[in-house]
Amino acid sequence: xxxxxxxQVFEATATVIDPEVGFxxxxxxxxxxxxxxxxxxxxxxxxxSTRGCPLHQMIKTWVQEAVEKIDGVGIxxxxxxxxxxxxxxxxxxxxxxxxxxxxxxx
Amino acid sequence: xxxxxxxxxxxxxLISPFFKVGSGFYLLAMMSLLAFDATFSYQEFSIAGWIHLxxxxxxxIIIFGAMAQLIPVVLEVGHxxxxxxxxxxxxxGMGTVIMVGGFWINPVLxxxxxxxxxxxxxxxxFEALVTLKKAERKSLTVKTIxxxxxxLLLGILTGFTxxxxxxGAISVDTDSLIKAHVYAVLGGFVLLTIMGxxxxxxxxxxxxxxxxxxxxxxGFNIISLGVGAVFIGALLGENLxxxxxxxxxxxxxVLYLYQIYIIYELTVxxxxxxxxxxxxxxxxxxxxxxxxxxxxLLGMNSNWLHASIWFYMIGFIGFVINGHLFKIVPFxxxxxxxxxxxxxxPVPMFGQMYPKDKAEMLFWFSSFGTVLxxxxxxxxNDFMFKSSASxxxxxxxxxYLAMSNMLAYGKE
Numbered sequence: 177x178x179x180x181x182x183x184q185v186f187e188a189t190a191t192v193i194d195p196e197v198g199f200x201x202x203x204x205x206x207x208x209x210x211x212x213x214x215x216x217x218x219x220x221x222x223x224x225s226t227r228g229c230p231l232h233q234m235i236k237t238w239v240q241e242a243v244e245k246i247d248g249v250g251i252x253x254x255x256x257x258x259x260x261x262x263x264x265x266x267x268x269x270x271x272x273x274x275x276x277x278x279x280x281x282x
Numbered sequence: 283x284x285x286x287x288x289x290x291x292x293x294x295x296l297i298s299p300f301f302k303v304g305s306g307f308y309l310l311a312m313m314s315l316l317a318f319d320a321t322f323s324y325q326e327f328s329i330a331g332w333i334h335l336x337x338x339x340x341x342x343i344i345i346f347g348a349m350a351q352l353i354p355v356v357l358e359v360g361h362x363x364x365x366x367x368x369x370x371x372x373x374x375g376m377g378t379v380i381m382v383g384g385f386w387i388n389p390v391l392x393x394x395x396x397x398x399x400x401x402x403x404x405x406x407x408f409e410a411l412v413t414l415k416k417a418e419r420k421s422l423t424v425k426t427i428x429x430x431x432x433x434l435l436l437g438i439l440t441g442f443t444x445x446x447x448x449x450g451a452i453s454v455d456t457d458s459l460i461k462a463h464v465y466a467v468l469g470g471f472v473l474l475t476i477m478g479x480x481x482x483x484x485x486x487x488x489x490x491x492x493x494x495x496x497x498x499x500x501g502f503n504i505i506s507l508g509v510g511a512v513f514i515g516a517l518l519g520e521n522l523x524x525x526x527x528x529x530x531x532x533x534x535x536v537l538y539l540y541q542i543y544i545i546y547e548l549t550v551x552x553x554x555x556x557x558x559x560x561x562x563x564x565x566x567x568x569x570x571x572x573x574x575x576x577x578x579l580l581g582m583n584s585n586w587l588h589a590s591i592w593f594y595m596i597g598f599i600g601f602v603i604n605g606h607l608f609k610i611v612p613f614x615x616x617x618x619x620x621x622x623x624x625x626x627x628p629v630p631m632f633g634q635m636y637p638k639d640k641a642e643m644l645f646w647f648s649s650f651g652t653v654l655x656x657x658x659x660x661x662x663n664d665f666m667f668k669s670s671a672s673x674x675x676x677x678x679x680x681x682y683l684a685m686s687n688m689l690a691y692g693k694e
Contacts, residue, residue, distance in 0.1 A: 191625075193627065193631075195620075195630075195632050196487075196613075196631075196632050196633075197489070197551070197630050198631045198633070202360040205556075215528045225483065225486075225489055226489075227358070228485075229355075230291055230351070230354070230355050230613065230617070231617075231621075232619055234401060234617075238624055238625065241625060242625070259319040261491060261492065262293070263492060264489065264491070264493065272550075275489065275550050275552065275553070276552055276553045277552065
């Protein structure tokens, strides 16, 4: 039985920052799900804020590397999906407020 | 659920020279404006020389450099033959210098410069069209690139024919060809390319989602038709067809502006950085250009047309390009120099990688210069025009310095 929780996976993805907006992927609401099987193999289901993002492949690798740091993890796979399409309502309140207020995240 | 995977970024050493050279040509173009007066005819060789310096040296070189990076982004496929971009820049750069020399010094040079420009653009259009064939997702942006590149080919073929005519190699009706050439390039290629890219880039940077694309789709079809009508009308000498083409194009531009308004309403990211400010000014300039152009068509003198083209070229095209440089160049530098360090040491955000003071100076000097220049052309005031050129020149110095800073960021 695998003891890794979804929350741990989400926490791990919070270490990955989008260099354009300056927020981490979890607070942006870009991480949709984490599917964990009995062998602790994990599939992170996520999206990006825009289709055709030039950092697409790189962000996938960062997420994979971040989740691989969890103790006891097996094989990590990252699946990028476009449905449902990301929108700002999926982000945390601090992200919404900062973006709406025009505050640069530097 | 639909999943895709890709990584098609071309190397920095291929793209960065386009931006360095392009901003250098912008500096030269703004400096040479100091030699011009507010009263002129568009058929003067000195004016044609300046327009080619600005459009080929700055606009085209930057667009080609940007397209090297953005085509994979918007098409979601890799370039067919990305190494061709190593050939495009020297050919286009040298061709521009020789062509401008042809206009300003000796018309014989026009053919040689024109041939180099022609070859560089055919290579660009060929590479873009072959890459387009690989694209699985036929979005509006894909269609705009297809149509705009087709107009580019028509534009450069008519341009080269004009060059042969000016140099005395053949005898042609240059007046009608000039109109067809200008409209195919400025309306067909530049405007449609900006429209297509803006549909991808503006929502990407502003985080606007879920908007209706109907206005820009209609606008794209209408502008394509309008440019075609002006092109054919000019070649056939049919004034009525040309005027119809101008009016149709204007309707298309209004729809494009409406689309931008829709995206703006849904914009999540309200930060007024140099990109946002530049786009605000650019679209305000496009509205002014449209207004001045409409008044010209109602029968006013050519000053209104000159001011309209000024706001379109310097205010709209110039600010759209310069604003995006502060997004595109930091990304390129970051991708090359900092991406490998992610997770190992702190890395900068894109917004930290451009000099904000120089960007602000560029914006304010250039925006005041653009407005002043437009007024000067309208009232034919030479002193005001020289003042405008001075402001734009100072702005261009700041662009060049900012570009140098950005390209050197994080360089060991």
